Amino acid sequence: MRGNLWRRLQHLFLKNQFDEELEEEIRFHQDLRTEKLRKEGVPEAKARSQAKKQFGNSLQMKEQSGEVWRWNFLENLMQDLGYACRQMRMNFGLSVAVLLTLSLGIGATTSIFSIFEAVILRSLSVTHPEQLYLLQIDSDVLSAAFSQPLFSRMQKKLPKEASLSATTRAVQGSIEVDGKKESVRYQLISGNFYQTLQVKPVLGRLFTGEDDRVIGNHPVVVLSHRFWTNYFAGSPDVLGKVIIVNKQPLTVIGVAAAEFYGLWTDQRPDFWVPIAMQSNVDYAGNSAAYGDFDRSQPWAPHEGIFWLHLFARIPDERKVSQLQALLSIEHTHAMEKVYGQYPDLEARRQYLSRRVSLSSGAHGFHVLSERYLTPLNILMGMSGLLLLITCANIASLLMGRAEKRHKEIAVRMSMGASRLRLIRQLLTESLLLAMGGSVIGGFIGIKFGPGLLKLLDTNFPDVNLSPNLMVLAFSVCLCIFTTVLFGLAPALKSTRLDLVSSLKLNYSNENLSGRFSFGQIMVSIQVALSIVLLTSAFLLNRTLVNLMKADPGFAAENVLSVSFDPRLSGYSLEQSRNLYEQIEAKVQTIPGVTSTALSECAMVSGGCGRQSGMYTQGFVAAHGQRAAVQELFVGQDYVQTLGLTLVRGRSFTSQDQKNTQPVALINQKTARFYFGNEDVIGKRIGYSLENPDQFEIIGVLKDAPVNNLREEIPKFVIRPDVQNSDFMNSLNIRINGNPDALVSTIRIALKEVAPALSIRSIQTIRERINLTFTKEQSMTSISSVFGAVATILAVIGLYGLLSYKVARRTAEIGIRMALGAGPRSVQWLVLQGLLLAVFSGVTAGIALSLYTSQFLKSMLFGISNTDPLTYALVMVIFLACAFLAGWIPAHRATHIDPMNALRAD
């Protein structure tokens, strides 16, 4: 069959040659015949004419020969296309309207799909991404869970064909190149990282196992393609250059392939450093997140610091479960080594019961898809609904036109056109419209995709949204899908006719009793779907309002948080003490500042502080619970500066010093967890079961959502910074009056006392809180636009339906008016048709919303997905719009002149 197609195509393209050859063949045949006749004794002139006669009608033969090859399908298609184009030209206005609506629907869907594809569906850009596996602990794939010694042992256990590599998450650092300072982000990786991923350099070479053998002995760095082009202008001279990363000189040995950004989907590191250099480049301040370790020592030799993320390439899929078992055994040994003697029995049980498993690594460490799967799913759903509404809208438009063409179609059918052929012709028209819509919509999608991405999150990492095969295939599917959706029903319906009555009458005999017509069904569908979109928009809007108004439990509006990083700015810990005193003293002199307090980090920045194990004397955690709290070191006036509520005891004072009794303030949740309903003032708490009396509890804070309004309130403990030695990265300033007015004053003051200190941001805590729901904000605005567009489309649909009805029933209305019907009864007659469509649409829409809104649940805040008030509001707004749309044609109907109306037919 394929050969057949191929030969037909050949014929199509070599038509001239084909004709010439056939011509020659026929001429040759006739020549031979003439010669033969002559040899038999026929005279020259007669021989030729007899040869021709014997051959038959050579023109007809040529025709027939050509026809054998011709392609009915293609020829018909060309005919249909020509016809469709003529029809579109004749109905220019309508075609433009259809194209616009359609490209809107398709554009929205395509742009959201292009993001969906890039964020959720796309694999890492490495060879054979499906061979990659991530090592996860239980179901947690995104936490660092492996120590360097464990990693080395696992590597040795693996067979040759599989390879295991390590990476860390990127951290911020500062680099110095040729005297210029710059803030950068980098990841640490094992020497075999690039080999495992099979990434190639664009310049120089990449790390090998040899670049990661001895701790502190490999001062080399590989740049990302982006950093190389942006910072070094893509110059090949960069090889051999020395860059100083957090005071450690490193030599550039190569540049990784373009588009390669490591295994973390949400990070775009500027360069990579071997993990052997961890403490040399002061990775993460060299402060291990777990336990007490000497900050001046590298992490690598420690069994108990879990800082690496591991992944493997396993070319043979059948080996996966076997290797997983192998790795799991190694991991369990390590856990026993570290936690085998752990005094907290519940914590020990939890650590020892952890299991390693391998999960697909084709998409890398998929932080982005984890974060955006729900919003993107919701947006895909919404744009899908919008597209359905546009299709229903277009279907009723086309239906209206098809009815106008009743006569034409009836004539063609009575002349013998087959129904299939006519349907095909009508569908070709729809397809042409859909193709136009897809092309325009595709452009809209490509154009607005990146903007939409930034709307979702202003810090969204660069994602390549340039159209690819996947998006193209999606567009083609959409095109065909929409064609069938809006074109098939009108095509089927308009070719199913009673020929005689159609030819005789000017309008089809649609009954007047409000039976559900095609147009009404389309309108109710539009109404129902736009109710769904409108409800979602309302629910999300009210969520946003609730979030904005929610009480965070502290004076969010009046506190400015200044974020900085003295360590990266080059201060030593001792110098930083001095720095803090100077800047606090300076800021306190600014008029309007009522108090200041330092803290390790700014409040509401995603789990500010550290996770610390905390125990009271003989504490036994219940099954599944962790004796751990979120601990934060703060300045003396922290409680009053942030406006936290002290419910018991006292706050920190100048009496609490480095050498006095260590003290702690705990929140109510912590008090309940460790002490139940006892009075906790004066009670002791400590970092371990062996030493549970370290800190005296001096007060209790009211529970407040210190991390994120949506998150469960944590067990929260604050301790005075004087009793700790660590960098403070935030200054909180309580302000009497408008904080915005003081931002620049504070900035200048800080510049004065500490010119070397680079300031990351100065924001009120309210602004910081608002940053935690940018996702909600963008979802709200997008869904509002969708809801509005959907409503407008539905209202236009309604209006169209009614106008059409009035036009068709002009004669009837005229007769009724001539017989004495008043304007009110005429209006009622017209609106009747609307009522059924609207009410059935609204009812279906509400029912559908109740169902679909459960997918929104995880996005909502302070409102139930079945909130009655929202539903009532949506209904009222929609009915108001609907009757407005109905009133115009109804009003017009009352102005029909009976005489004219009757004369028209």
Next chain:
Amino acid sequence: MLSSRFSIPQGTLDMLILQTIARQGRLHGFEIAEEIKSRSENILQVEEGSLYPALQRLLLKDWIHGEWGKTTENRRARYYTLTQSGKEQLSRELNQYQQVSLAIRKVIQPA
């Protein structure tokens, strides 16, 4: 003159062409027409022109292969040969034809 010539029964032209080419191996259009005529002792009359649409049909179905070559008088002509699938088709058609004609003979046989 009594006409003792018959036009070729519908549907058998393809088979005749295939069979003719199969017997001779390689023929051009004129030769095919002459061959059919002489083989049937001038009873079967191919309307010579109708040979060509039939040849196109066979080409499209890939049962024959056409190739330009030279005649013994050194003139350009398109020669046709049977393809593998053409050979298979021919044996199918012959088989079918024999069965049908046998059946017809049995029916019309005088008791």
